Amino acid sequence: MLLQKLGFNIPINAWIVFINSEFTLYQAPLDSPIIFPTQINRFLKKLDRNTSKITQKHRALAEKLVSLHIQESPYKQLPTYEYAQLQKGISCKMCGGISVLIEGKTCICTQCGQQEPVESAVLRSVKEFKLLFPNERITTNVIFDWCRVVKSKRKIGEILKRNYKIVGVHQWAYYE
Ligand SMILES: [Zn+2]
Structure with missing residues (x-):
């Protein structure tokens, strides 16, 4: 045709x-x-x-x-969502469940038993956050709240520092 x-x-x-x-x-x-x-x-x-x-x-x-060639699909239908409505925590990379607990340096899914190092789970969560909120800046506070189950803010900061580039200083610092 x-x-x-x-x-x-x-x-x-x-x-x-x-x-x-x-x-x-x-x-x-x-x-x-x-x-x-x-x-x-x-x-x-x-x-x-x-x-x-x-x-x-x-x-x-x-x-x-x-x-x-059509770059943006005209059939894309995204639901509207707001940060406050979303359940916080780390999702399981195996079953997608959000009941993941942390023991030491390991995330354990209480639904399927899947284990994952905390660092890679946090980085996965950062990626999810960036996908959902592309205009938000990645900061320690933001990711600390997003992951929720990681109890140490310092630990979140260290993981971000190791894997992203820091921009700015002190309370204005963010990662990209
Ligand atoms: Zn699971």
Whole structure:
């Protein structure tokens, strides 16, 4: 449809390409036009071997398609949220539960038993915070409150210092 609208008349072969390497589709019919993660390399090589000479027409089409690429999905629907509404704490990297406790230098999930070093769990939480609040500055106080279960503010500060660049001094300092 799009190609016709653009005035290009070339045949199209369609495949469904699954790029998630952890994905499996059981009992997929053998003749279906599906490319699984383990087949992608072989498929690309085959495409390379089979392609005909690239002409000006192909280049024009490629440029047209690139120019029509939509960066932001019009179907993106984010719920509205505010910091105060969100449950604080560290989420489990395995099950996503928020009932994670700390013993020594280890986070332990009370739901699934998953263990993770506190430092990597805090850094994961910082990433989540940045994703949720891209305009907020990362400070010791902010992350201390966000992680909640880490009882030592000094420890949060040390983790941030080790992994981020500090900007500014004293109470105005933040990390990026
Ligand atoms: Zn868990």
